[in-house]
Amino acid sequence: RIPPYLTDCLKEHQIEAARFLYQQTIEDLDTLTNTTDADETKLKTPYGCVLAHSMGLGKSLTCIAYLVSLLRHPVAKRSIKTILVVAPANVVRNWQDEFEKWCKTDRRILDRVRVVDTKISSKAERVRELDEWKKHGGICIIGYDLFNSLVSDSDHSGKRKSKEEKPSESWYQLYNRRAISSGVGVIAAQGSSECADILADGILGYKNKTYKSPAGLALAMIGKSHDAWRRLTYKGTPLMELTRSTTSAIDEAAARRRAEENEIFSNHAKAALLDPGPDVVILDEAHLIKNPKSMKAMALGKIRTRRRVALTGTPLQNNLMEYHTMITYVRGSILGTQKEFKNR
Numbered sequence: 001r002i003p004p005y006l007t008d009c010l011k012e013h014q015i016e017a018a019r020f021l022y023q024q025t026i027e028d029l030d031t032l033t034n035t036t037d038a039d040e041t042k043l044k045t046p047y048g049c050v051l052a053h054s055m056g057l058g059k060s061l062t063c064i065a066y067l068v069s070l071l072r073h074p075v076a077k078r079s080i081k082t083i084l085v086v087a088p089a090n091v092v093r094n095w096q097d098e099f100e101k102w103c104k105t106d107r108r109i110l111d112r113v114r115v116v117d118t119k120i121s122s123k124a125e126r127v128r129e130l131d132e133w134k135k136h137g138g139i140c141i142i143g144y145d146l147f148n149s150l151v152s153d154s155d156h157s158g159k160r161k162s163k164e165e166k167p168s169e170s171w172y173q174l175y176n177r178r179a180i181s182s183g184v185g186v187i188a189a190q191g192s193s194e195c196a197d198i199l200a201d202g203i204l205g206y207k208n209k210t211y212k213s214p215a216g217l218a219l220a221m222i223g224k225s226h227d228a229w230r231r232l233t234y235k236g237t238p239l240m241e242l243t244r245s246t247t248s249a250i251d252e253a254a255a256r257r258r259a260e261e262n263e264i265f266s267n268h269a270k271a272a273l274l275d276p277g278p279d280v281v282i283l284d285e286a287h288l289i290k291n292p293k294s295m296k297a298m299a300l301g302k303i304r305t306r307r308r309v310a311l312t313g314t315p316l317q318n319n320l321m322e323y324h325t326m327i328t329y330v331r332g333s334i335l336g337t338q339k340e341f342k343n344r
Contacts, residue, residue, distance in 0.1 A: 001073060005105055006065045014062045017051060021066040024049035025280065025307040032079050048308035048330030050286065055313045060098045063282055063311060067139060068109055070280070080279045081137035086300065087284035089143035092117050095284070096141060112138030117146060126150065127265045130272035140278070144288060148299040150269040171213050175202035179242045180234050189221045190231050196221065214239060277305035286310030289329060290322035292338075297325065 002010070002018060010018070025047045026032050053059045070080040085095055096115050103109045114133050120126050126146075133140045174180050175198075185195035187204065196206035196217055204211040211217040218228035229240045281303055283289065289297040308330040316323055324341050327334065335341050 002065050002069050003072060003106070006061075006068065006102060009061065009102060010065060011058065013053075014058050014065065017053065017059075017062045018065045018069070021049065021051065021063070021309060022069070025309065026070075026076070029075050032076060047306050048310070050310045050312065050326055050330060052312050052314075059311045059313075060095065060284075061102060063309065064098060064102055066309075067280070067282075068103060068106070071109060071112070071138075082134060082278040083139045083280045083282070084273070084278040084303075085139060085141045085282045085284065086144055086147055087141065088288065089117065089145060091284065092141050092143050099139070109139075112136075114138060114140045116140060116142045118143075123262075123265050127268045127272075130269055134272040144296050147273065148296055150266070151273055151299050151302060152266075152295070172202050174239075174242060186235050187217070188233050188236075189218060190233065192222050194221060274302050275304045277303035279305065280307040281305050281309070283308070283310045283329075286312045286326055286329075287314050287322060290325055292325045292328070297329075300329070 002015070007015070027047065051059055051062065053062070067083055070076045071083070087095055092115060096113060099113045100110060114129055116126050116129050120129065127150075130140065130150075180186075180198060180202075182198045182200060184197045186198055187196040187206075188194075189196075194206075196204055199205045199210065204214070204217045206217055206220055209220065211220065214228040214232050215226075218224055218231055222231060224231060229243075230238060232239050234242060281300075283300070289300060291297060292301075310326050310330050312326070321338060321342070324335055324338060336344075
């Protein structure tokens with residue numbers, strides 16, 4: 001039952017498309033209310049479809065009419081509580097605007113629409129939004145990349161280049177506390193057979209020249225200065241080992257805390273998004289999952305949900321295997337394996 005405030009806006013082909021979505025994902029109310037989450041067979045064979053209308057024919061409005069009808073129906077809403085819309089990041093807010101445009105008189109719907117995107121900078125806030133959505137139901141709109149990062153097993157923050165470890169003491173602090181002392185040939189460089197001297201007051205001497213720091217000396221001896229504290233040794237011991245640096249221990253402790261926090265956030269996100277998944281999943285621009293081995297497609301494939309709808313304006317963009325990927329996502333193995341499909 002599409003509410004009157006939407007039927008007045010829908011064209012005939014959109015009403016027909018909304019019915020098509022209902023028939024392909026719900027079948028009938030008896031099936032909806034009598035099938036439980038414990039029914040593994042149903043979960044492995046999803047109810048779903050591809051809505052492949054050209055751009056400008058109103059796929060978003062059609063989909064909104066379908067979703068609003070489910071959330072308002074006195075029987076359907078008992079089973080359809082959580083709906084996830086996954087879209088490209090640049091149109092996530094467009095979906096929110098569409099709901100506000102077409103459902104502006106329906107506060108019961110608008111109050112249940114949530115957006116989780118990069119405008120929520122804190123990972124904790126994003127996970128909190130997902131927890132609230134899972135608990136209270138409604139519609140959650142999220143981008144493909146953010147979805148992938150939230151449910152991925154890898155810690156993407158680890159991809160950042162770690163800062164180079166630096167000594168907590170300067171060269172002169174080492175000298176003044178007598179961790180090193182003056183001497184001839186006491187400084188050597190890894191990869192070089194030559195040695196340097198420590199003169200009075202910690203000045204370094206090498207080939208009749210003096211240097212005030214290990215960096216300058218390393219540049220003269222081996223042509224490198226950025227890792228001088230690792231490349232230079234004092235009587236066979238790397239200079240880094242002589243410093244009373246706590247930097248490494250502090251960094252490791254911080255990294256452990258971040259890893260623990262990320263694991264907690266990831267577990268909450270997975271509980272909200274994957275297992276059990278939402279009652280309905282909508283993929284906008286679904287041709288973006290054309291490669292079944294991509295991280296994006298594999299992350300979406302982890303969602304345990306029966307009802308999947310793929311929206312696209314280009315179902316046959318490059319080749320038939322992309323079409324096979326979309327159909328397999330929404331309807332299981334109805335087209336057979338990739339090999340079987342290719343041989344037809």
